[in-house]
Amino acid sequence: MDYLYYPGCSLEGTAKEYDISCRALFEALEDRLTEIPDWTCCGATAAQCVDPFLSVVLPARNLALAEKTDTGLDVLVPCSACYLNLKKARQDLWENNALRAQVNQVLEEDGLAVNASVRVRHLLDVLTRDGAVDRVAQLSENRMKGLVIAPYYGCQCLRPYVEFDDPEQPRSMDALIRATGADVLAWDMGAVCCGASTATTKPQVGKELVGRILDQAKTAHAVVTVCPMCQMNLERFQSRSVPVVYLPQFLGLSLGMPAESLGCGMNLSDIRPVLSRVAP
Amino acid sequence: MHLTDIREKLAARPDLTRQLAQVKEQVATCIQCGTCSGSCPNAGFMDMTPRRMWRAVLTDRVDMVFSSQTFMLCASCYVCTLRCPRGLPLTGAMAELKQVAFGLNLDRFKRSTLFYKAFMDNIRQYGRVRETEMMARYFLAVKDPRVPMSYTGMGIKLMAKHKLHPHLPTWGPGRLAPLFDRAKQQER
Numbered sequence: 160m161d162y163l164y165y166p167g168c169s170l171e172g173t174a175k176e177y178d179i180s181c182r183a184l185f186e187a188l189e190d191r192l193t194e195i196p197d198w199t200c201c202g203a204t205a206a207q208c209v210d211p212f213l214s215v216v217l218p219a220r221n222l223a224l225a226e227k228t229d230t231g232l233d234v235l236v237p238c239s240a241c242y243l244n245l246k247k248a249r250q251d252l253w254e255n256n257a258l259r260a261q262v263n264q265v266l267e268e269d270g271l272a273v274n275a276s277v278r279v280r281h282l283l284d285v286l287t288r289d290g291a292v293d294r295v296a297q298l299s300e301n302r303m304k305g306l307v308i309a310p311y312y313g314c315q316c317l318r319p320y321v322e323f324d325d326p327e328q329p330r331s332m333d334a335l336i337r338a339t340g341a342d343v344l345a346w347d348m349g350a351v352c353c354g355a356s357t358a359t360t361k362p363q364v365g366k367e368l369v370g371r372i373l374d375q376a377k378t379a380h381a382v383v384t385v386c387p388m389c390q391m392n393l394e395r396f397q398s399r400s401v402p403v404v405y406l407p408q409f410l411g412l413s414l415g416m417p418a419e420s421l422g423c424g425m426n427l428s429d430i431r432p433v434l435s436r437v438a439p
Numbered sequence: 440m441h442l443t444d445i446r447e448k449l450a451a452r453p454d455l456t457r458q459l460a461q462v463k464e465q466v467a468t469c470i471q472c473g474t475c476s477g478s479c480p481n482a483g484f485m486d487m488t489p490r491r492m493w494r495a496v497l498t499d500r501v502d503m504v505f506s507s508q509t510f511m512l513c514a515s516c517y518v519c520t521l522r523c524p525r526g527l528p529l530t531g532a533m534a535e536l537k538q539v540a541f542g543l544n545l546d547r548f549k550r551s552t553l554f555y556k557a558f559m560d561n562i563r564q565y566g567r568v569r570e571t572e573m574m575a576r577y578f579l580a581v582k583d584p585r586v587p588m589s590y591t592g593m594g595i596k597l598m599a600k601h602k603l604h605p606h607l608p609t610w611g612p613g614r615l616a617p618l619f620d621r622a623k624q625q626e627r
């Protein structure tokens with residue numbers, strides 16, 4: 160299938176390997192991603208803290224650009240924080256005509272208009288519900304057999320909008336991981352918060368929360384993530400070395416794609432234990 | 440100590456007073472069951488648990504509310520919102536308390552205020568966040584050498600992975616300036 164693609168700012172900087180591996184994986188699966196032309200920041204955490212109106216206007220601009228492509232395609236978002244901002248703006252604008260009119264007066268400045276008809280979807284939603292599981296199973300030839308993987312979902316792809324998984328006991332990644340031949344670690348930390356942006360301002364929070372999560376992953380060979388903020392925290396606050404990879408990196412490796420094509424040299428954690436399985 | 444200070448500042452800002460009243464309304468049916476506190480991953484780091492925060496809001500203890508760091512420690516994980524038996528929009532309410540606190544320009548939140556300001560200025564200027572320049576501007580604004588030091592280790596790691604890209608600052612009106620200005624007019 161084809162999708163409109165909203166990478167977001169992190170994927171141009173600290174999460175570059177997430178962007179590289181997403182694009183490479185979708186190409187390998189023969190799905191087409193079209194980057195939303197001229198996209199801008201969704202407001203991240205900052206806008207909602209200091210300027211509620213801009214926290215709608217900024218994502219709305221991107222929704223308007225997506226609608227302007229006139230493709231009717233879903234918008235695929237790999238970053239959970241961007242996903243929530245775009246999704247929330249989409250829902251609020253859809254339900255509130257007065258707000259939409261007000262936002263459109265601002266967007267006029269950019270020659271844009273939003274009607275909030277576009278569908279916003281997280282990467283994990285797309286990978287688990289649009290047929291990727293079967294294709295990975297066909298192409299992977301159980302390449303990841305012998306590995307035990309801890310699926311880490313974080314928060315904002317699951318909550319508050321319950322779209323494709325249980326918000327507290329998520330399972331959607333299991334089928335994807337098994338399709339590679341790997342086993343899924345049975346744990347209950349997959350939906351427990353890593354501290355998100357509070358870990359940036361208060362490192363002791365990150366240390367303790369991430370410590371609790373990684374302690375439960377001791378028997379896993381690697382943790383797999385679907386959010387740049389989670390990835391950053393899980394890699395940054397390690398007390399013992401645990402490989403942490405983005406889901407599309409892991410899936411790409413399972414398909415036999417070269418590590419460099421998936422940005423595997425850019426992770427901050429030591430991911431050699433995973434790489435050695437696929438290219439001994 | 441802060442009591443008159445905070446009350447006075449609030450009294451001078453009818454918009455923020457109204458916003459605080461809205462938060463109070465949002466949590467009006469709280470039954471003080473403590474599910475939110477028990478669910479919060481950051482409760483252990485907070486000086487006041489979420490349940491007590493809602494109590495303080497409901498009893499108009501603005502001095503207690505804004506002497507606390509609790510809402511600043513909310514990571515927006517949405518677990519309390521999901522589990523609250525009264526279905527209250529607690530994560531959103533925490534975010535609104537942040538907005539009011541920043542609006543009041545309290546000294547206690549000066550660093551966060553400067554950080555978010557640097558962030559918003561970066562978006563206004565470039566449309567997208569350029570992490571390196573944003574941090575540089577933030578460090579300049581806080582004028583405290585200990586702050587950049589605590590980020591140096593991380594910066595070096597990211598640099599080694601080619602993830603930080605020093606851009607030359609671009610001057611001029613700013614890529615999203617017209618949008619930001621129009622939004623400002625609209626808000627009035």
Ligand code: SF4
Pocket residue numbers: 466468469470471472473474475476489490493522523524525526527529
């Ligand atoms: S969970 Fe809801 S009802 Fe219970 S204390 Fe918290 S806010 Fe009040």
Ligand code: SF4
Pocket residue numbers: 475478479480481482489512513514515516517518519520529530533
């Ligand atoms: S949303 Fe905020 S207050 Fe609620 S449980 Fe999560 S961190 Fe705690």
